[in-house]
Amino acid sequence: MSFVKENAVINEELKNGRQENLDxxxxxxxxxxxxxxxxAETNTDRKMKYxxxxxxxxxxxxxxxxxxxxxxxxxGQSVLACFSFALxxxxxxxxPTHVTSLTLMVMLVFTDAWKMKSVLxxxxxxxxWLNVMAFILSSLLVKTNxxxxxxxxxxxxxxxxxxxxxxxxxxxxxxxxxxxxxxAARTVITLPIMLIVAAIYGSTSENPNNFGRNLFLQNLLGxxxxxxxxxxxxxxxxxxxxFIFSMAGTKVYYTDWMFANLPVVLVAMLIVWGIGxxxxxxxxxxxxxxxxxxxxxxxxxxxxxxxxxxxxxKKGAIIFGIVVLMWVTDRFHFGLFxxxxxxxxxxxxxxxxxLLPRIGVLKWNEADIPWHLMLFSAGAYAGGLALNDTxxxxxxxxxxxxxxxxxxxxxxxxxxxxxxxxxMYSHFVFTSKTMRTIILIPFIIALAKELGINPxxxxxxxxxxxxxxxxxxxxxxxxxxxFTTGQYSVLDNLKYGFIVSTIGIILLVVAGMTWFKFLGITx
Amino acid sequence: MKKLxxxxxxxxxxxxxxxxxxTVEQLKEELSFNENGKANLKVSIKLEKGNVYNLLIxxxxxxxxxxxxxxxxxxxxxxxxxxxxxxxxxxxxSIKFSECNITVIIDEYYDFNNExxxxxxxxxxxxxYINTRFSKIKNYxxxxxxxxKYNITSVDESIPEATEDxxxxxxxxGNKDGKYxxxxxxxxxxxxxxxxxxxxxxxxxxxxxxxxxLGFIAIGYLIIFKDLRKSKAEK
Numbered sequence: 001m002s003f004v005k006e007n008a009v010i011n012e013e014l015k016n017g018r019q020e021n022l023d024x025x026x027x028x029x030x031x032x033x034x035x036x037x038x039x040a041e042t043n044t045d046r047k048m049k050y051x052x053x054x055x056x057x058x059x060x061x062x063x064x065x066x067x068x069x070x071x072x073x074x075x076g077q078s079v080l081a082c083f084s085f086a087l088x089x090x091x092x093x094x095x096p097t098h099v100t101s102l103t104l105m106v107m108l109v110f111t112d113a114w115k116m117k118s119v120l121x122x123x124x125x126x127x128x129w130l131n132v133m134a135f136i137l138s139s140l141l142v143k144t145n146x147x148x149x150x151x152x153x154x155x156x157x158x159x160x161x162x163x164x165x166x167x168x169x170x171x172x173x174x175x176x177x178x179x180x181x182x183x184a185a186r187t188v189i190t191l192p193i194m195l196i197v198a199a200i201y202g203s204t205s206e207n208p209n210n211f212g213r214n215l216f217l218q219n220l221l222g223x224x225x226x227x228x229x230x231x232x233x234x235x236x237x238x239x240x241x242x243f244i245f246s247m248a249g250t251k252v253y254y255t256d257w258m259f260a261n262l263p264v265v266l267v268a269m270l271i272v273w274g275i276g277x278x279x280x281x282x283x284x285x286x287x288x289x290x291x292x293x294x295x296x297x298x299x300x301x302x303x304x305x306x307x308x309x310x311x312x313x314k315k316g317a318i319i320f321g322i323v324v325l326m327w328v329t330d331r332f333h334f335g336l337f338x339x340x341x342x343x344x345x346x347x348x349x350x351x352x353x354x355l356l357p358r359i360g361v362l363k364w365n366e367a368d369i370p371w372h373l374m375l376f377s378a379g380a381y382a383g384g385l386a387l388n389d390t391x392x393x394x395x396x397x398x399x400x401x402x403x404x405x406x407x408x409x410x411x412x413x414x415x416x417x418x419x420x421x422x423x424m425y426s427h428f429v430f431t432s433k434t435m436r437t438i439i440l441i442p443f444i445i446a447l448a449k450e451l452g453i454n455p456x457x458x459x460x461x462x463x464x465x466x467x468x469x470x471x472x473x474x475x476x477x478x479x480x481x482x483f484t485t486g487q488y489s490v491l492d493n494l495k496y497g498f499i500v501s502t503i504g505i506i507l508l509v510v511a512g513m514t515w516f517k518f519l520g521i522t523x
Numbered sequence: 524m525k526k527l528x529x530x531x532x533x534x535x536x537x538x539x540x541x542x543x544x545x546t547v548e549q550l551k552e553e554l555s556f557n558e559n560g561k562a563n564l565k566v567s568i569k570l571e572k573g574n575v576y577n578l579l580i581x582x583x584x585x586x587x588x589x590x591x592x593x594x595x596x597x598x599x600x601x602x603x604x605x606x607x608x609x610x611x612x613x614x615x616x617s618i619k620f621s622e623c624n625i626t627v628i629i630d631e632y633y634d635f636n637n638e639x640x641x642x643x644x645x646x647x648x649x650x651x652y653i654n655t656r657f658s659k660i661k662n663y664x665x666x667x668x669x670x671x672k673y674n675i676t677s678v679d680e681s682i683p684e685a686t687e688d689x690x691x692x693x694x695x696x697g698n699k700d701g702k703y704x705x706x707x708x709x710x711x712x713x714x715x716x717x718x719x720x721x722x723x724x725x726x727x728x729x730x731x732x733x734x735x736x737l738g739f740i741a742i743g744y745l746i747i748f749k750d751l752r753k754s755k756a757e758k
Contacts, residue, residue, distance in 0.1 A: 050751035
């Protein structure tokens with residue numbers, strides 16, 4: 001069938017009102033992220049909303065007015081109180097999440113927890129800039145129809161039902177992980193595709209469904225933990241290895257890391273892919289298939305109707321290609337140019353080109369930037385950074401270790417499980433992987449030495465948990481960006497993050513007893 | 524001629540103190556002060572090897588030393604050599620020693636009226652120890668104990684500081700007998716190097732007004748949003 005005939009068929013369908021629905025779903029202009037959607041609420045949501053603020057205030061007062069525990073500063077105590085207050089409000093949504101963030105910023109200053117300059121300075125952090133640029137680049141992919149073309153291609157090939165569609169995203173993230181180490185960059189690349197695929201399955205920011213929750217949270221997991229499959233996946237991985245080398249005298253090579261942990265990460269992804277839509281956010285029959293009347297055939301026709309790459313698409317692809325090229329070649333920049341272009345700067349360069357008159361493809365008004373969610377990110381990040389800066393996060397984790405009180409007769413596997421669990425769950429209080437690594441890994445190595453255990457047996461599996469930062473929207477940069485799509489709530493993220501982290505612990509313990517033993521990592 | 528005489532005199536004083544170029548195994552300073560600003564500084568020093576007849580320990584705090592006490596058989600006094608303050612320790616019986624403990628009472632160590640900084644009723648305290656005497660101090664420990672009703676708001680600066688290469692925090696906070704304290708540790712402090720801590724502290728009592736205000740907000744919220752108690756169907 002020729003392209004002209006295809007269009008004629010689609011026009012005919014449009015007359016029948018079938019295509020209108022598809023256009024509505026695919027037109028992200030109609031689902032602008034910068035507009036706060038009116039979400040439908042359940043009775044449980046209403047009760048949580050009602051009780052959220054009073055509970056948050058009670059928790060705040062209890063922590064703020066209790067005698068300061070030894071080892072914690074007054075500022076640290078205030079941060080703990082303010083952060084707990086905000087966390088309860090983010091989960092219960094008594095007030096909108098961005099208003100909670102603003103409240104948290106004000107409370108941090110009022111309670112002398114963090115200096116005003118530091119609190120306000122968070123808006124200048126790289127994660128916020130990356131967020132802004134992510135949405136400009138995402139708008140570029142949407143406006144030029146590149147995102148639509150990729151999403152339709154993916155759906156036509158894999159999207160007959162939800163599970164193969166989600167598996168396709170795992171494969172996509174796995175392919176991108178070794179090429180682009182920056183997790184935020186991978187998020188930016190795949191975000192518009194996720195948005196369109198979610199829309200086709202009926203999940204929008206106004207009306208998110210369980211497909212959207214599964215898709216976005218599975219991608220959040222994939223983007224983060226697939227970095228754990230490679231030693232170079234994050235700077236924190238390399239810092240952990242530097243500690244293992246300098247403090248324990250063991251050198252871990254790229255392949256040692258990959259052979260040990262990549263299988264664990266892949267198994268984790270497959271388990272979560274399997275149980276996510278069945279147990280965590282159960283898909284109903286409607287959510288398992290594209291919410292398009294006429295199904296895949298209509299989408300096929302839509303893809304065909306797009307024809308060959310338009311000039312606008314080509315222009316958009318070149319601009320985005322330049323950014324991706326800068327992300328992929330980051331390690332060669334210094335040698336080539338004498339300076340390095342990091343992920344954020346590359347995104348800003350892309351944003352500049354995209355917005356340039358005549359050369360670019362976007363006008364400022366077409367960039368869909370959800371500013372309310374930037375404020376959410378800034379406030380949430382301020383809370384997380386204050387936890388780090390005041391030593392409150394370190395105090396919480398060290399207190400936990402002290403309370404456990406290890407002795408020399410402790411069974412290795414009990415110790416191993418506790419270490420992995422503390423390391424894994426510690427991402428709920430640390431917003432920085434680097435901070436978590438530099439505080440906990442040396443402690444674990446020292447503990448192993450004290451107990452007469454090979455430090456590698458504890459420190460390397462503990463290092464494998466560094467990239468499992470999946471519990472909260474502020475746990476890592478990709479989380480901040482993905483949360484701003486409105487496809488899931490803080491509570492959804494918390495629930496998913498906690499359950500999947502627990503699965504991760506079980507997997508690492510099983511791997512420790514079998515696979516790591518075979519590789520000679522554990523005794 | 525007078526200048527030359529002074530120089531020769533100082534040169535001989537320097538040579539005569541056998542603590543010069545000694546390596547110190549451990550130097551501990553515990554400074555506690557009260558609400559009037561009067562401080563008590565306990566210094567204990569242990570040399571790595573060899574015994575000395577006398578010892579000069581540099582100090583760098585403000586205030587007027589009103590009393591110096593030592594263990595039995597020792598004698599101590601403050602001296603100033605080329606603008607640097609030292610505690611000069613000697614044995615009355617001219618026997619060599621390698622360890623000693625001194626207690627110094629300092630009047631007007633901390634001026635609560637002048638040191639108050641505007642934000643949130645905080646006071647600022649800076650303490651610097653400069654090693655102007657020993658070739659190396661292997662282990663240095665400074666403990667600053669606050670008056671009873673005060674607590675540490677935050678440690679804003681320290682030397683050494685935690686870095687990626689040396690992630691262990693050089694300071695720790697604690698509480699003993701109801702008094703909050705901060706401890707700073709340093710290792711292998713060479714001649715000319717210094718250790719430093721700057722922190723804010725304030726009275727431990729918190730305004731009850733905030734609790735009352737938040738209580739009212741909680742009650743007000745429960746009243747204004749009482750419709751949320753009803754299910755959507757009831758509404």
